[in-house]
Amino acid sequence: MSARVPLSILDLVHVTEGGTMAEAIAHSMAGAQLADELGYSRLWFAEHHNTPFLGASATSVLIGRAASLTKRIRVGSGGVMLPNHAPLRVAEDFGTLSQLFPGRIDLGVGRAPGTDPVAAQALRRTGADLISLGGNIRDLNGWFSDEGMAESLPITGGVATGTKVPIWVLGSSSSGAAAAGYLGLPFCVASHFSPAETFSALQVYRQTFSPQAPTAQVDRPYVMAAINVAIAPTDEEAQRMWTTAQRMILDVRSGNRRKLQPPVAPGIMGTVAERAYAESMLGIKAVGSPAAACKALEAFAEATHADELITMTYAHDPAGKSRSMQLLAENWF
Numbered sequence: 001m002s003a004r005v006p007l008s009i010l011d012l013v014h015v016t017e018g019g020t021m022a023e024a025i026a027h028s029m030a031g032a033q034l035a036d037e038l039g040y041s042r043l044w045f046a047e048h049h050n051t052p053f054l055g056a057s058a059t060s061v062l063i064g065r066a067a068s069l070t071k072r073i074r075v076g077s078g079g080v081m082l083p084n085h086a087p088l089r090v091a092e093d094f095g096t097l098s099q100l101f102p103g104r105i106d107l108g109v110g111r112a113p114g115t116d117p118v119a120a121q122a123l124r125r126t127g128a129d130l131i132s133l134g135g136n137i138r139d140l141n142g143w144f145s146d147e148g149m150a151e152s153l154p155i156t157g158g159v160a161t162g163t164k165v166p167i168w169v170l171g172s173s174s175s176g177a178a179a180a181g182y183l184g185l186p187f188c189v190a191s192h193f194s195p196a197e198t199f200s201a202l203q204v205y206r207q208t209f210s211p212q213a214p215t216a217q218v219d220r221p222y223v224m225a226a227i228n229v230a231i232a233p234t235d236e237e238a239q240r241m242w243t244t245a246q247r248m249i250l251d252v253r254s255g256n257r258r259k260l261q262p263p264v265a266p267g268i269m270g271t272v273a274e275r276a277y278a279e280s281m282l283g284i285k286a287v288g289s290p291a292a293a294c295k296a297l298e299a300f301a302e303a304t305h306a307d308e309l310i311t312m313t314y315a316h317d318p319a320g321k322s323r324s325m326q327l328l329a330e331n332w333f
Helices: 021-038 059-069 086-101 115-124 135-145 174-183 196-207 235-254 272-282 291-306 317-333
Strands: 007-009 044-045 074-081 105-110 168-169 185-188 225-229 284-290 308-312
Touching: 007 135, 007 235, 007 317, 021 044, 021 059, 021 135, 021 174, 021 317, 044 059, 044 308, 074 115, 074 168, 086 105, 086 135, 105 135, 135 168, 135 174, 168 174, 174 185, 174 196, 185 196, 196 225, 196 272, 196 291, 225 272, 225 291, 225 317, 235 272, 235 291, 284 291, 284 317, 291 317
Parallel strands: 007 044, 007 308, 044 074, 074 105, 105 168, 168 185, 185 225, 225 284, 225 308
Antiparallel strands: none
16 A cells, blocks of 8 residues: 555444443543544444443543543544434534534544334434434535534534534444435445445445535545454454453343453354354454454555545453554654
């Protein structure tokens, strides 16, 4: 590669075995400050609900706190799940954040609920309010514009007016990719947990991209691709660290609602079939020493033609996560 692409961080605010939710949030905020100091481009929080080992539920609250503790890094949502929220409230939340931290707030949106069916029912909007992703985004774009008016409703954006908050579409499949393309918006592909559809989704996005769309914010397809990262001084240490991610995805499959588990020796991490399943879900990864991880990141950026990469790190020990961030920054930027 002639030049390395920017790197960002996706944070789910993991609660680790033996730790508390308050500690997880505190560690997340400390990580935000470290990411700011190290030169990462963005820090995004991913919305999840009814999950005891994740604290990223109220994304706008986390974004505000992280932005207040940092100076340079862009902070945003990866993403806000629009089926769970009235778009006007999203506009007001992110408009307020943009007024407080101008030029530093991103709004990434998705169409999945980010939770199980029961919790989704408790969160979900109903009836005429639950319109298409495209319709929601067109309204948001209108409220963030200088005119401050939605496309479908005679309601002003108020605090959101004129903020021009950048909107990203998040997706793991061709449907989300097509929405991003038709709307002329940047696309973040959730390749960190859905590797099988990554390249087909990117192809759809680039084929459907419309720079003439009224909502267009970029003049060409712009991709941020997600990748799992676990870096340690040696390959052996990193592979051990990685077993925490493998244990997590196996717990998700089995319905075991445990907090994030400590690492184990790679050779005893589940059965051969379980390790194969974990690889099928988390196979887009950069795990190893700094040199090995950077080589994997470069190869993934080249394969996807990504404009940016966003990294996801599962770590039981917050110090291990911080070390991974530091080692990557020292060897990438």
